[in-house]
Amino acid sequence: MNPRIALLAVAIAGTLALPACKRATAPAPEAAATTAPANETADQFVTRVNAELRKISVELNAAQWLSNTYINDDSQLLAAKANERWLAQLGDWIGQAKRFEGQPMSADTARALKLLKLMTAMPAPKDPKQLEELTQIAARMEGVYGAGTYCTGEGAAKTCRDIGQLSEVLAKDRNYDAQLQAWAGWHTVSVPMRKDYTRFVELVNAGAKELGFANAGEMWRSGYDMSPAELAAETDRLWGQVKPLYEQLHCYARTKLDEQYGKDKGEVAGGLLPAHLMGNLWQQDWGNLWDILAPYPNAGSLDINAALKRTADANLARELSKPAASGSAAERSFLAQRAADLATAKAMTERAQDFYVSLGMPKLPDSYWQKSQFIKPLERDVMCHASAWDMNMQGDVRTKMCITPSEEELTTIYHELGHIYYDLAYNVQPPLFQNGAHDGFHEAIGDTIVLAMTPKYLASVGLVDAPQQSHEALVNAQMRMALAKVAFLPFGLMIDRWRWGVFDGSIKPDAYNKAWWELKATYQGVAPASPRDETFFDPGAKYHVPANTPYTRYFLSHVLQFQFYKALCDAAGHKGPLYECSFYANPEAGKRYWAMLSKGASQPWQKTMKELTGGEKMDASAVLEYFAPLQDWLKQQNAGQTCGWKTPAGA
Numbered sequence: 001m002n003p004r005i006a007l008l009a010v011a012i013a014g015t016l017a018l019p020a021c022k023r024a025t026a027p028a029p030e031a032a033a034t035t036a037p038a039n040e041t042a043d044q045f046v047t048r049v050n051a052e053l054r055k056i057s058v059e060l061n062a063a064q065w066l067s068n069t070y071i072n073d074d075s076q077l078l079a080a081k082a083n084e085r086w087l088a089q090l091g092d093w094i095g096q097a098k099r100f101e102g103q104p105m106s107a108d109t110a111r112a113l114k115l116l117k118l119m120t121a122m123p124a125p126k127d128p129k130q131l132e133e134l135t136q137i138a139a140r141m142e143g144v145y146g147a148g149t150y151c152t153g154e155g156a157a158k159t160c161r162d163i164g165q166l167s168e169v170l171a172k173d174r175n176y177d178a179q180l181q182a183w184a185g186w187h188t189v190s191v192p193m194r195k196d197y198t199r200f201v202e203l204v205n206a207g208a209k210e211l212g213f214a215n216a217g218e219m220w221r222s223g224y225d226m227s228p229a230e231l232a233a234e235t236d237r238l239w240g241q242v243k244p245l246y247e248q249l250h251c252y253a254r255t256k257l258d259e260q261y262g263k264d265k266g267e268v269a270g271g272l273l274p275a276h277l278m279g280n281l282w283q284q285d286w287g288n289l290w291d292i293l294a295p296y297p298n299a300g301s302l303d304i305n306a307a308l309k310r311t312a313d314a315n316l317a318r319e320l321s322k323p324a325a326s327g328s329a330a331e332r333s334f335l336a337q338r339a340a341d342l343a344t345a346k347a348m349t350e351r352a353q354d355f356y357v358s359l360g361m362p363k364l365p366d367s368y369w370q371k372s373q374f375i376k377p378l379e380r381d382v383m384c385h386a387s388a389w390d391m392n393m394q395g396d397v398r399t400k401m402c403i404t405p406s407e408e409e410l411t412t413i414y415h416e417l418g419h420i421y422y423d424l425a426y427n428v429q430p431p432l433f434q435n436g437a438h439d440g441f442h443e444a445i446g447d448t449i450v451l452a453m454t455p456k457y458l459a460s461v462g463l464v465d466a467p468q469q470s471h472e473a474l475v476n477a478q479m480r481m482a483l484a485k486v487a488f489l490p491f492g493l494m495i496d497r498w499r500w501g502v503f504d505g506s507i508k509p510d511a512y513n514k515a516w517w518e519l520k521a522t523y524q525g526v527a528p529a530s531p532r533d534e535t536f537f538d539p540g541a542k543y544h545v546p547a548n549t550p551y552t553r554y555f556l557s558h559v560l561q562f563q564f565y566k567a568l569c570d571a572a573g574h575k576g577p578l579y580e581c582s583f584y585a586n587p588e589a590g591k592r593y594w595a596m597l598s599k600g601a602s603q604p605w606q607k608t609m610k611e612l613t614g615g616e617k618m619d620a621s622a623v624l625e626y627f628a629p630l631q632d633w634l635k636q637q638n639a640g641q642t643c644g645w646k647t648p649a650g651a
Contacts, residue, residue: 036096042105046112046432049093053431054393060086061391067139068400069373071146071381080139084132087124090116094211108602112432115601118223122548123207123216134203137196141546144193146383150185161185163281164376164384164402170279171288176265180529183276187532190540197540198509200548201502208503217503220496220550224438225604232500234618235493235552238559239523241620242489245627248634249486250525251643253278256292265529270646272527275520282542283526284491286483287408293483295633300473302455302480307463308405311347316340338378345374345403351461352413355449356421359583359590364420368397376402385543386412388419393431397423410463411450411484418446426600437596437605440556440618445597447561448568451481451626457582478579478630485558486627490523492555497523498539499551513538518648525645562622567613568593578626 036045063082067075097113105113122138124131151160161182169182204216213219221228250273257277258266268274279288286293319336327335346369357363376384384402391398397420403409422445426434436442455467455477467473498519501507507515513532516539520526532538539545568589569581583589596612606616624631 036099042100042103042109042113045096045100046109046430049112049116050430050432052089052093056086056089057431058392061389065389065391065398065400067142068146068383068387069377071143071383076139076143080132080135083138084135087120087122087131087135088128090120091124091126111602112430115432115435117211118219121220121550123204123211123213123219125203125206126210130203130206134200134207137200137203138548141193141196141200141540142383145189145540145543145546146385147381148186148189150182150188152185162384164404167281170276170281174260174291176261176277180276183281186281187536187538187541190537190546191535193540193546194509194512194537197512197537197546201509204548205503215503215505217496217500220552221500225606231552235555238555238618238620239489239493242486242559242623245624245631246486246489247525247643248631248638249482250645251638251641252634253286253289253293255638255641256289260292268527268529270521270527270648271642272521272525272645275526275528278526282491283520283524284488285408286487287480289483290480293479295475295479295637296472299470300455300468300476302458302464302476304407304410304458304463305405308344308348308407308410312340312344312405315343315347319343338375341375341404344405345401348403348405348410349374349399349413349417351463352410352417354461355414355452355584356417358585359593360587361421361590361594362424364417365395365397367395368399368420371396372398373400374403385547386416388416388423390420390423390427390434393434394427395424411453414450414453415446418442418444418449421445422597422600425594425597426602428598429600429602433600433602435601437599437601437603437608438556439550439553440560441605441608443553443557444560444564447485447557448564448593451561451565452568452582452584454580454582456580457584460584474579474629475633478627478633481579482627482630485623489555489558490525492551492558494519494523495539495542495544495551499545510534521645521647527648556618559618559620559623562626563609563613563619564593566622566625577629578622579629 037048040048060082063075063079067079094117097116100113122134124134149160149162150166151158153159163186166182166186170179173179173182201216208214208216208219211219213222218228221231224231226234254267254271254273257273260266261277265274266277273283275283278286280286316337319339320333322336324332349372353364373382376382382402383400386401387399389398389400390396399413399416399420401409401412401416403413419442422436422442423434436445455464455473458464459466467477498507498516501515502512511534513534513536517527517532543549544551565581566578568583568586569578571592572581572583572586572589574581574583592612596608599608599611609618610616
């Protein structure tokens with residue numbers, strides 16, 4: 001998931017920011033300062049910064065890539081120092097830019113100076129010692145997350161599981177206690193981060209204040225071509241549009257969980273959903289509960305996993321049939337499995353690339369296939385959280401994943417390639433404009449493509465059987481999409497609601513966990529099966545918190561993607577219900593999409609939005625139009641139920 005912020009999560013919310021799945025950093029403080037040429041104009045300053053920015057991005061992203069794909073003390077040190085240099089350089093540029101305040105300049109230059117000030121999600125204090133401390137904390141927290149495991153047993157009986165293995169339990173094991181242990185186990189990983197995060201907040205707030213903002217949260221909310229207050233109100237308005245649909249889905253899910261586990265375990269007091277039973281460590285995607293929540297189990301084959309398993313099995317059989325090399329049978333089998341895993345991961349990525357190419361977009365460069373991380377490497381810790389990277393702002397693009405053959409992973413690839421194609425499209429812009437129109441745009445690009453992965457499209461590329469034309473099959477298809485898209489919406493809001501409170505001081509360090517679960521109850525209607533006190537730091541168990549990646553972008557993207565989808569369907573000449581549209585292989589839709597992508601951050605997002613959709617506002621009406629059949633069906637299923645939930649006192 002994410003715009004280009006595959007860097008230290010620390011570094012970007014703006015330009016150097018790689019998609020929300022990306023990142024950035026920079027020279028030692030003493031090496032960062034540059035001397036401004038005498039009589040330099042604002043236009044000349046921006047030209048110089050663009051040139052210096054392009055150069056520094058190479059070192060910055062290389063250090064971050066290493067720290068994500070080879071986690072150890074050395075790589076964390078290199079990443080921290082690179083980030084320290086980057087933030088010092090950024091601070092120096094921002095300081096130099098102040099001399100142009102109030103002076104006449106071109107509109108492009110004025111926008112570039114504004115974006116420069118908002119370029120980092122991690123505003124750093126000017127004090128060199130505090131800057132060094134901040135970057136070390138950031139690298140350390142991300143390293144703790146990336147190397148996190150949950151261990152049980154002692155001595156020879158000791159077993160440790162990483163995030164992927166623990167997630168697998170929640171996805172496939174319907175044993176209540178096994179799921180609870182896996183969920184709680186992962187949430188032990190973040191406990192050591194609490195002290196670091198508390199200090200991290202103090203330091204970034206200090207940096208934000210030096211830039212003229214009340215706190216880091218206000219700074220984050222300033223990057224949307226509207227005031228911070230307007231952005232907060234806008235997200236509230238959009239949530240109000242979609243909340244009734246989410247409440248119906250929540251009600252249906254609770255009923256099914258009660259049937260599966262009994263009411264004493266299927267829900268928590270107040271009608272809240274148990275956090276460990278939602279098939280996902282953070283309850284942000286309920287797709288893994290398909291076996292429980294499928295409306296009509298035998299209507300329409302949407303079993304993408306089966307097709308991917310056939311591909312994986314075929315790749316393994318091919319590798320095993322090759323002439324035997326040296327080594328034992330076990331060694332040959334192991335190597336064959338590794339080769340098959342890589343072949344399957346690349347085949348899944350090629351499948352996703354095919355959609356973009358069908359729209360007239362270019363194939364990914366050869367360097368992408370050579371340098372990306374497709375599967376989890378052996379014998380070293382890596383950050384498996386999917387991310388997309390633009391290494392040099394000139395076409396060296398990569399993705400970093402630990403791909404396994406599943407529907408969830410496949411759709412993630414489609415998402416990540418959205419970041420990559422956005423990068424490639426706006427590489428024609430000056431570096432300061434190489435980012436999304438706003439960060440929600442970056443997250444929405446690939447997910448717009450995911451919406452076009454209709455049953456008919458999936459069948460056309462061999463991922464499912466020919467779709468059935470029935471009401472039951474339609475409801476199944478809509479439910480499949482809603483478990484990913486609708487279930488996510490409140491989660492997309494609550495993470496930054498928590499951080500905005502942390503940054504502005506309304507949420508104190510001694511109430512971090514309490515406030516986290518109050519917000520999850522309020523927005524998502526979920527709760528832990530047993531109380532979680534302040535000995536835990538459950539926010540840190542979600543990657544984007546220790547990685548300092550703003551999260552409102554994801555909520556906005558889940559609205560924008562439906563707006564983009566509707567606009568591209570109109571461009572493709574689609575007639576009929578919105579949910580039936582796939583613009584696969586439609587050159588007109590591709591032309592319109594590429595034109596939008598190529599604008600990057602060069603103009604206010606409202607203008608970019610209007611050029612694609614005809615309107616200047618974000619609006620969730622397309623979400624409701626798309627899911628209208630499912631919402632009607634859910635209301636029928638929930639008839640007689642008491643829907644909604646009660647939040648704990650104080651929430």
